[in-house]
Amino acid sequence: MSAGKPLRFSKMHGAGNDFVVLDLRGGRPLPSPALARALGDRHTGVGFDQLLTIEDPVAAGCVARYRILNADGSAAGQCGNGARCVAAWLQRDGAAPGGHFRLDSPAGVIDVQALGQGRYSLAMGLPKFAPAALPLHAPAEAVAYELPAGGQRLRFGAVSMGNPHAVVEVPDAAAADVATLGPALQARPEFPEGVNVGFAQVLASDRIALRVFERGAGETLACGSGACAAVAVLVRQGRVGRHVFVALPGGTLEITWPADDAPIVMAGPTAFVFEGEFPLEQVE
Numbered sequence: 275m276s277a278g279k280p281l282r283f284s285k286m287h288g289a290g291n292d293f294v295v296l297d298l299r300g301g302r303p304l305p306s307p308a309l310a311r312a313l314g315d316r317h318t319g320v321g322f323d324q325l326l327t328i329e330d331p332v333a334a335g336c337v338a339r340y341r342i343l344n345a346d347g348s349a350a351g352q353c354g355n356g357a358r359c360v361a362a363w364l365q366r367d368g369a370a371p372g373g374h375f376r377l378d379s380p381a382g383v384i385d386v387q388a389l390g391q392g393r394y395s396l397a398m399g400l401p402k403f404a405p406a407a408l409p410l411h412a413p414a415e416a417v418a419y420e421l422p423a424g425g426q427r428l429r430f431g432a433v434s435m436g437n438p439h440a441v442v443e444v445p446d447a448a449a450a451d452v453a454t455l456g457p458a459l460q461a462r463p464e465f466p467e468g469v470n471v472g473f474a475q476v477l478a479s480d481r482i483a484l485r486v487f488e489r490g491a492g493e494t495l496a497c498g499s500g501a502c503a504a505v506a507v508l509v510r511q512g513r514v515g516r517h518v519f520v521a522l523p524g525g526t527l528e529i530t531w532p533a534d535d536a537p538i539v540m541a542g543p544t545a546f547v548f549e550g551e552f553p554l555e556q557v558e
C-alpha cells in the first residue's frame with residue numbers, strides 16, 4: 275500500500291456481521307496486520323468484524339480469490355457471511371456474470387448461487403470432525419468433548435468448516451454468558467490456534483438460536499461458518515434435522531446439510547452500506 279493515495283473500500287454486512295472489502299486484483303499488496311487493525315478500529319478507523327480482500331484467482335474456474343483478516347489483524351481460513359458479501363461485490367462489479375459462479379477461498383473452492391434480492395446460497399464444503407482438522411488436542415474424535423472453562427465444565431462439539439468451531443448447546447441462547455465462556459474456551463491450550471465458540475439453543479428440529487464469540491473479533495451479530503458448524507454438530511448429536519433456520523442476533527441463515535458426504539449449504543442476505551476512502555498516512 276503506497277502512502278499518499280487513499281485506500282478505496284466498500285463497507286458491507288451479511289446479517290449484521292460487518293466487513294470492509296478491498297479490491298486487490300491486479301497484484302495489489304495485502305494490507306499489513308497494522309493497517310487492518312487501524313481500518314478496523316470503530317472509533318478512529320472504519321470498523322469491521324472482518325477485512326475481506328478480493329484478489330486474482332489461483333484455483334481454476336473461479337472468478338476471484340478472497341482472503342480474510344479478523345479485526346485484530348489475525349488471518350482466518352473461512353468466513354461464510356464474508357463469502358456471500360464477496361459474491362455480491364463481484365456481481366455488482368460485473369466480474370461474476372450469471373447466477374452461478376465459483377470463488378477461490380482459503381478453505382477451497384466455493385460454489386455460489388445468486389438467489390436474487392441480495393441473497394446468495396454457497397456450498398461451504400464438508401464439515402471436518404477430526405480433532406486434528408481444527409486443531410483440537412483430544413485423545414480421540416468424539417461427538418462431544420468436555421473442558422473446564424469459566425469456572426464450569428463445558429460440554430461442546432467441535433468441527434472445522436475451514437476454520438475451527440466449538441459448539442455448546444445451551445437452554446437459552448439469549449441468557450448464555452457468551453462474554454465469559456466464549457473467551458475462556460477460546461483460550462484453552464487444547465485449541466492451539468484458538469476457536470470460534472457458538473452457543474446454540476435448539477428451538478425445534480428445524481430451528482435454532484445461535485450466538486457466536488468469534489476468534490479475533492469477539493461476539494458478532496452473525497457468523498456464517500458458525501451457523502454451518504452448529505448445524506453439523508447438532509445433526510451429528512441427533513439434536514436437529516438436516517435443514518435448519520439459524521436465528522442469530524443480526525438475522526437468520528438457512529443451513530442445509532443434505533448428507534454426511536455432501537457439502538453444507540448456507541443461504542443468507544448481503545448488504546452494501548457505503549463506499550469510502552481511508553487515508554493511509556494514518557498508518558504509515
Ligand SMILES: N[C@@H](CCC[C@H](N)C(=O)O)C(=O)O
Nearest residue numbers: 350353354355437489498499
Ligand atoms: N464471521 C465469519 C467467521 C470469521 C473468521 C473467524 N473469526 C475465525 O477467526 O475463524 C463467518 O461468517 O463465518
